[in-house]
Amino acid sequence: MVQLTLPKNSKVKEGKNHEAPKDAKKPRTFRVYRWNPDDKENPRIDSYEVDIAKSGPMVLDALIYIKNEIDASLTFRRSCREGVCGSCAMNINGMNTLACTRHVDDYKGDIKISPLPHMPVMKDLVPDLTHVYAQYNAIEPWMKTESPAPSREHLQSAKDANLLNGDDGKGPAACILCFCCSTSCPSYWWNGDRFLGPAILLQAYRWIADTRDEATGERLDQLEDPFRLYRCHTIMNCTNTCPKGLNPAKAIAEIKKLMIERKA
Numbered sequence: 001m002v003q004l005t006l007p008k009n010s011k012v013k014e015g016k017n018h019e020a021p022k023d024a025k026k027p028r029t030f031r032v033y034r035w036n037p038d039d040k041e042n043p044r045i046d047s048y049e050v051d052i053a054k055s056g057p058m059v060l061d062a063l064i065y066i067k068n069e070i071d072a073s074l075t076f077r078r079s080c081r082e083g084v085c086g087s088c089a090m091n092i093n094g095m096n097t098l099a100c101t102r103h104v105d106d107y108k109g110d111i112k113i114s115p116l117p118h119m120p121v122m123k124d125l126v127p128d129l130t131h132v133y134a135q136y137n138a139i140e141p142w143m144k145t146e147s148p149a150p151s152r153e154h155l156q157s158a159k160d161a162n163l164l165n166g167d168d169g170k171g172p173a174a175c176i177l178c179f180c181c182s183t184s185c186p187s188y189w190w191n192g193d194r195f196l197g198p199a200i201l202l203q204a205y206r207w208i209a210d211t212r213d214e215a216t217g218e219r220l221d222q223l224e225d226p227f228r229l230y231r232c233h234t235i236m237n238c239t240n241t242c243p244k245g246l247n248p249a250k251a252i253a254e255i256k257k258l259m260i261e262r263k264a
């Protein structure tokens, strides 16, 4: 699947080239999108030759090596380095993914890295997530109940918990909010101001499917809208790109099914 490799704000030209030292054992070239709002210049692509024998095997290792050893100005997000925080989501050779879970050896030739597509860029590989988090807040991602609170925790059967966790651990509760899916969705590219997109709709479904939550009708009312939900046209980019192997398209289909069932 081919996606946009560069954000839409740009005329991108070639930038600096940083060559590997002559004694590099395993040099690989990374072509990285660079843009700094303070420079008042157009974006550029900088090339970095990295000795993978020194940096470590993952794409994120190479980026950290570049920042520590070659060019401290390179800016990107990362935290956990093991695929659980979602911070290092970016576009690598045309696919949205997590840099910390991708081996450099997975790629042949130059490795092209750009920010998640169709998001405003704050700097280099850092997208502005203000809008997606406002959308996340809008679905009220917390448990809502009217019944008196239990004396201890809200218990759930294993079967009900499975609706959230999935038989294979790939249920909606496993979403790490990396937004690889939403930023690969053509409907979200063009209607992201009003369409909630697959990441947020998966999260909405996580609360709809939670048998402890007592606001299902209210949650469905909130989604019953030609844009918020129904701009999904089942293109499936979201499911194909999710680096955690989740299925946001299925979650969206489940919400649509519940909409039909409650009207029947």
Ligand code: SF4
Pocket (backbone or CB within 6 Å): 184, 185, 186, 187, 188, 197, 198, 231, 232, 233, 234, 235, 236, 237, 238, 239, 248, 249, 252
């Ligand atoms: S299935 Fe829906 S949400 Fe997923 S990429 Fe397609 S249009 Fe977007």
Ligand code: SF4
Pocket (backbone or CB within 6 Å): 174, 175, 176, 177, 178, 179, 180, 181, 182, 198, 199, 202, 241, 242, 243, 244, 245, 246, 247, 248
């Ligand atoms: S569904 Fe997958 S791609 Fe989308 S935000 Fe969650 S973990 Fe990331």
Ligand code: FES
Pocket (backbone or CB within 6 Å): 077, 078, 079, 080, 081, 082, 083, 084, 085, 086, 087, 088, 089, 098, 099, 100, 101
């Ligand atoms: S650094 Fe946390 S998911 Fe990559």
